[in-house]
Amino acid sequence: MPMNKPEPLSATVSVPVVEPLDAADQALVDGVLARQLRPLAKTITLTESLREDHKARAQKVLEALLPHTGGAMRVGISGVPGVGKSTFIEALGLHLIEQGLRVAVLAVDPSSSVTGGSILGDKTRMELLSQNPAAFIRPSPSACSLGGVAEKTRETLLVCEAAGFDVIIVETVGVGQSETAVAGMTDIFCLLQLPNAGDDLQAIKKGIMEIADLIVINKADIDPAAAMRAKSQIKTALHMLRPASPNWTVPVLTLSALKKDGVTEFWDTVMDYRKALTASGELASKRRHQALAWMWEMIDSELRSRFRSHPQVKQELPGLAQAVEAGEVTPSAAARRLLGHL
Numbered sequence: 451m452p453m454n455k456p457e458p459l460s461a462t463v464s465v466p467v468v469e470p471l472d473a474a475d476q477a478l479v480d481g482v483l484a485r486q487l488r489p490l491a492k493t494i495t496l497t498e499s500l501r502e503d504h505k506a507r508a509q510k511v512l513e514a515l516l517p518h519t520g521g522a523m524r525v526g527i528s529g530v531p532g533v534g535k536s537t538f539i540e541a542l543g544l545h546l547i548e549q550g551l552r553v554a555v556l557a558v559d560p561s562s563s564v565t566g567g568s569i570l571g572d573k574t575r576m577e578l579l580s581q582n583p584a585a586f587i588r589p590s591p592s593a594c595s596l597g598g599v600a601e602k603t604r605e606t607l608l609v610c611e612a613a614g615f616d617v618i619i620v621e622t623v624g625v626g627q628s629e630t631a632v633a634g635m636t637d638i639f640c641l642l643q644l645p646n647a648g649d650d651l652q653a654i655k656k657g658i659m660e661i662a663d664l665i666v667i668n669k670a671d672i673d674p675a676a677a678m679r680a681k682s683q684i685k686t687a688l689h690m691l692r693p694a695s696p697n698w699t700v701p702v703l704t705l706s707a708l709k710k711d712g713v714t715e716f717w718d719t720v721m722d723y724r725k726a727l728t729a730s731g732e733l734a735s736k737r738r739h740q741a742l743a744w745m746w747e748m749i750d751s752e753l754r755s756r757f758r759s760h761p762q763v764k765q766e767l768p769g770l771a772q773a774v775e776a777g778e779v780t781p782s783a784a785a786r787r788l789l790g791h792l
């Protein structure tokens with residue numbers, strides 16, 4: 451069935467560019483808007499750079515691109531290593547390209563700064579998709595914190611939208627807080643599960659199921675009966691949770707990424723979600739909240755870093771910390787004194 455391209459959703463606040471861009475940066479903006487891959491990759495590299503002058507240039511370029519963002523369907527995909535994420539993303543990506551859509555795949559992998567290389571969004575894991583001209587695959591940026599990785603991925607997502615990608619898939623591993631970060635930057639967060647009984651309970655314990663908008667039991671081809679059992683168990687578990695949206699009941703699908711069985715149904719469900727939440731205005735409001743939360747996260751982290759690098763704070767902090775530990779100064783008095791330097 452032919453798929454309509456998602457209607458552009460504009461929820462990002464556009465700030466007019468104060469200073470004009472220099473010729474090199476204007477060329478990047480023009481190249482991204484003309485959907486050229488080289489300027490796209492160069493712009494992303496610029497946003498990922500830790501150099502202060504690059505950061506300033508990247509912000510200007512992003513501001514110029516911002517009015518052209520918001521048009522993609524942003525899909526988060528999570529699941530433990532081995533669940534079949536890359537097999538699934540490749541099958542889904544190729545399915546979408548067949549429908550005439552352009553697909554970008556990004557990754558949030560906080561371990562990449564430790565290992566030096568990304569285990570997610572790796573081109574060698576999605577060989578067919580990475581060779582397709584309608585696809586763009588970008589591995590996780592490396593940064594020292596999850597916050598840093600998430601921020602850069604959010605910016606990359608905007609750059610990809612300005613470059614006209616219709617669907618942006620953000621992949622993450624099913625461990626830790628990276629899932630919350632990805633749920634916070636996508637329209638729909640999909641959790642891939644294995645068809646065994648233990649897994650769903652684990653997901654509930656970690657609170658992951660609360661943030662999932664769609665649950666997929668992959669590898670259903672291995673033992674279809676077990677997949678159906680897992681499906682009903684997860685459905686029962688979901689009944690016990692408070693629904694996150696009044697307009698959406700979280701579906702549980704069974705799928706075989708390897709056999710490409712269920713991929714069409716998956717995307718139909720994503721489109722149903724989009725329709726339901728667009729009609730109610732919830733999707734636009736979700737994006738507004740995500741943008742504001744991003745702003746506050748940036749403010750918090752910038753304040754923290756300015757605080758820690760303040761000369762007087764640096765000078766007094768060790769002594770005051772010791773005094774707090776020794777019970778000589780109350781934590782609140784020490785905090786007030788240090789914050790007073792800001």
Ligand code: GDP
Nearest residue numbers: 530531532533534535536537668669706707708
């Ligand atoms: P990831 O670590 O979550 O990205 O998982 P991969 O996509 O690399 O898949 C891990 C292994 O599971 C690979 O050997 C895949 O071929 C296999 N696999 C993925 N999806 C399926 C499926 O639907 N059925 C079966 N039988 N194997 C699958």
